[in-house]
Amino acid sequence: MTTIDTPRQDVLDSAAETDNYLTYTRGFLSWILTLDHKRIGVMYMGSVLLSFLVGGTFALLLRTELLTPGRTICSAETYNQFFTLHGAIMVFLVIIPSIPAALGNFVLPIMLGAKDVAFPRLNLFSYFLWLGGAAFTLYSLAAGGFDTGWTFYTPYSTTTTTGGVIPVLIGVFILGFSSIFTGLNFIVTVHKLRPPGMTWFKMPLFLWALYATAIIQVLATPVLAITLCLLIVERVLNIGIFNPSMGGDPVLYQHFFWFYSHPAVYIMIVPAMGIISEIIAVHSHRQIFGYRYIAYSSIAIAMFSFIVWGHHMFTSGQSGLMNTIFSLISFSVAIPSAVKTFNWTMTLYKGTISLTAPMMYALSFLFLFTIGGLTGIHLATLNTDVHLHDTYFVVAHFHYVMMGSALIGMIGGLHHWWPKMTGRMYNEKMACTACIIIFVGFNITFFTQFMLGSQGMPRRYYDYLPEFQVYHVISTIGSYIMAAGFFTSAICFIQSLMSGPKAPSNPWGGVSLEWQCASPPPHDNFKTPPHVGNCYDFSVVHWDEATKNYIIDHKAELAHVTGEGRR
Amino acid sequence: MSTPHSTATHDAAAGSHADHPLVGHLVPISTLVATASALLVLTFITVAVRYIDIGEFNVWVAIGIAVVKASLVASFFMHLRWDRPFNLLVFVGCTAFVVLMMAFCVLDTSQYRATQYTGNPPLAQETLDAKAPAAPVARFKTGLDP
Amino acid sequence: MSDVATGHDSHGDAHGSGHAHSPEHAKYPFLAHHFDTPAQQFDSAKLGMWLFLATEVLFFGALFVAYAVLRSRFPEVFSYASHYLDTTMGGINTAVLIVSSLTMALGVYFAQRGRKTALLICLWLTMAGAAGFLVIKYFEYEHKIHANLVWGPGFYVPPHNTVGELEAQQLAHAPAAAPAALPVPMNPAPSAQPTIGAHPVVEGSAIKPASAGPGGLGAGAVNSVLGESHDIIPHQLPSAHLEDAAMPPNTHMFFAIYYAMTGLHGFHVIVGMVVIGILIFRAHRGDFGPNYYTPVDLVGLYWHIVDLVWIFLFPLFYLIH
């Protein structure tokens, strides 16, 4: 088999065994002071998963408290602190950094064919910022906790006597800058470090998604930062800009908060959509359907996300005019989301689907995101939302999109790139089982919450009417099942790390550049500039039984490229 | 940090032309000074305009002048005139988002204003009422009032 | 922030050696391993800085939005309170910033031409401009606080005639969430206002101790101030605004947003001084020349955006008709 200026994969693989980014230098310091995007990505991934464990523990405590009406395991005040911490940790420490900062950091430069991100030191700095932000967030627990909800609504957040409010505000402020710097780094990397041949429309869709996400990170997060500053100033100096009794305006706070936080939900979901585009194309071995539409829809979602924030404020005193405008615009966000969903479905259609673990997660995503997105439309409908606002319906909606979609997408991506990151395969059966358990548990937990919500169970309460109990019990049982699923998944990963078989460079049959470098990749990714072809043309790969690997035939690829011209 | 490098003569050998930087655009001193002078003149004008009463429009004139000044700074001091168009897009784009946020927020608050509580917080108002009447504003020396 | 301004531009990798360096890397020692040409590195740094400036614009932008909302809600407050600001000082400060922007731009020019002494002079002048700005700003703040023109409830508290100013300041700084904080009533009716402490109403003054401020102020703080007040003599107050019948309600909100925006801007000036200081150090060491002057350029951009923000702040606060 001849290849064009790219070493044969089996050669790559044997080289990777001794010389890869994991073995390049050794010792704790060589990790914590590394400038290598791959190591920073791995460190992010570890930290994020650890935070997920903490946030998940709080979630289980919450669900346990809700098993019976009235007090089950903790007091109302403690419950308030638990759901606040759960929300803040999951949003700011887990989901927002999970895909861009952890997986994105690892994958983006390799997929792009670059040696690193544009600003490696800024990259490490943003990881330290993440650590600092996490430290403050945890410190807030020691300082007395906080019970404001992850939204920090005024005037409650400026008057509550829980002592941890200021530390957590500082923590989230710092985490915001960590996110900004990651986004900034990615935009510059995508603009300036594309190797020859990597044109915008040759980029894999995950890169488009990360690029769109980065735009949101850079444009929206500063508004959160200044809003948190104002809250701190409000608490410390009593400045009154959000204080109604001093002529300030608490609704303005909500405008500021959601100007960031609605785009922030797209910081969570857009990169997950990018992962799904990759997984679905690679694991059904079929050219992605509607490449350009998926790429454009990522950018469109990023832009639209800035003009719909008011749909969170329908019942907060926002004017009727703005309610109507925001409701109307919110519907339009469904269009680019639907474009993606239909394109994925079309890619699956008549594809050669391998039901691998990543694919299972991708299929879960499709299912869960459809439910989450469609219930979003219910909520964006003005008059429906007046009934549903601040009920469990909203809770169910955002768990379907944040957990069922963003987090499931992240875990799917982790399975997809795990062989690349660690150089080891995992037990496929076990991973698939975990996925099924999570999927089932998830739906039991959260679908019941749709019913609860539409019957009027308000969110953020630790007590409820007895007639809701049956739903709460089902939901709690579901959450235990889900926990078991995640536990299985964790065991699967640990087992893979300890004794997993060595991963080939291309276990799934992908064509994008990360599958053309070894598993795990060498320190500087590519010794020679990689060969950039059509990253979704799967006719050029074939299974090689001898090496248990997919081999990319660059000659065939080149013929395709010149024959087809620009895709 | 690496060792110091690049003295002018060394670069003359390395680069093609001693008078020009390896990268970026050289803006002549005269242009920079002219820009600064224009900015100072505009500052003077914007102060002067304050004393002409054109009602509603005062604020728009002030903002208009500020925008002109800002674009002078951006195009000449910040080299945007010669820079990559994408950098210009970044700058204009982020400003557009601020304007968008402002438009929506002001539109909204102006709509619900009628239902908002106005006036000082009750006791502050009491304090003030108790002390009236007293000096008109003009008596307080600001150095500017007619 | 300073990391963006100065840090990321050179020498990407501390331990990058395992691969062949191109001739470009041999020729330009400042070229990081993951860049191919100085132009690529420079363009990346510039784009990165512009994106950072975009975040700054949005950072300040939200405050401008708050300004717009407050001003459209209380137009009379803004045109009234603006007269308490000193246009002369504000004007001088505008000029100072413009001139320091010019020296910064000239600094970039001299760095590009490799003229070290001229560059250093320009940087020092810029630094002086920044310091001058802060000194003037300090006098402005000082004067306002002296006249009790502060944010929040402190605005309405007549200072004690002897140590009054200090107390007013204390009150203004009183933590809203002091342990003994009272719940803030939304639009409290006067009768609903909790009574703070039991202070005798002072003869000759209509000011009731409990009126020290609207809700949200820590009771402890109010007590500590009022507990010592024996004789409030209203007519010796430095705060003329309290005697002014024409003062519109909510005037304190003007000062709230004034301090918020100018304070944040002042903070950026301080950061600017720090990064300019680093530049001076590096320029002194001879880091910059026609081939490599990126940090000077980036700090320049930062400094200009600080100027740019002030260009808007000045008319919006000082020049309201």
Ligand code: HEM
């Ligand atoms: C199809 C597009 C979507 C629409 C039309 C939509 C609409 C809405 C609406 C109207 C609400 C407010 C409900 C209320 O508070 O009464 C809401 C809440 C929420 N949505 Fe969505 N949504 C969409 C997608 C998403 C996605 C993709 C995410 C996250 C990844 C997300 C996360 C959230 C969160 C976190 C909340 C609750 C915020 C809170 O009050 O704590 N949404 N959504």
Ligand SMILES: [Cu+2]
């Ligand atoms: Cu939303």
